[in-house]
Amino acid sequence: AGAKSVKAMFQQYGPVFVVTYGSLYLTTLGCLFMGVQSGVLDPASVFGFLGQADETKDTVQLVVDFMQHHSITQPYAHVVESNPTYANLAVAWIATKFTEPVRLAVALPITPKIARYLGYAPKTAVEK
Numbered sequence: 001a002g003a004k005s006v007k008a009m010f011q012q013y014g015p016v017f018v019v020t021y022g023s024l025y026l027t028t029l030g031c032l033f034m035g036v037q038s039g040v041l042d043p044a045s046v047f048g049f050l051g052q053a054d055e056t057k058d059t060v061q062l063v064v065d066f067m068q069h070h071s072i073t074q075p076y077a078h079v080v081e082s083n084p085t086y087a088n089l090a091v092a093w094i095a096t097k098f099t100e101p102v103r104l105a106v107a108l109p110i111t112p113k114i115a116r117y118l119g120y121a122p123k124t125a126v127e128k
Contacts (some may be wrong), residue, residue: 005103008112016115021107023029030061043091046098063087 009017035041036059043059047066064081067073067090080086 006108009108013111013115013120014065016118016120017107017111018102020111020114022101022102024107025096028042028103029092029096032095033089034092036088036095037085041095043088048089060087063090066090117121 004088033042036043043062047062060081064077064087067077080090
């Protein structure tokens with residue numbers, strides 16, 4: 001047993017691993033979005049991890065400033081500026097990126113159990 005690599009898990013469990021990891025990702029993103037949207041999670045603290053914290057700016061301005069400094073996101077900054085919900089989603093997405101190691105640490109050990117439950121993997125010697 002033991003922890004396996006992401007590649008090995010994907011090769012062995014395929015869609016079960018993808019759905020398990022995807023579910024963890026979407027759950028994390030959804031919870032963080034609700035936290036930002038409700039005001040429980042402070043966007044300035046998320047941007048503090050990026051070295052971009054500015055307590056005097058609101059969420060929209062923090063996200064727009066961040067987007068304007070990156071060529072890939074620069075053309076879309078005006079969209080976020082006109083819709084604050086997108087800014088909150090952007091903050092939640094950035095915060096979700098920080099949870100990658102935790103999500104993998106959870107997905108790797110639970111995928112085999114979920115696969116066995118769904119009938120995608122052989123039962124272990126203990127389960128027989």
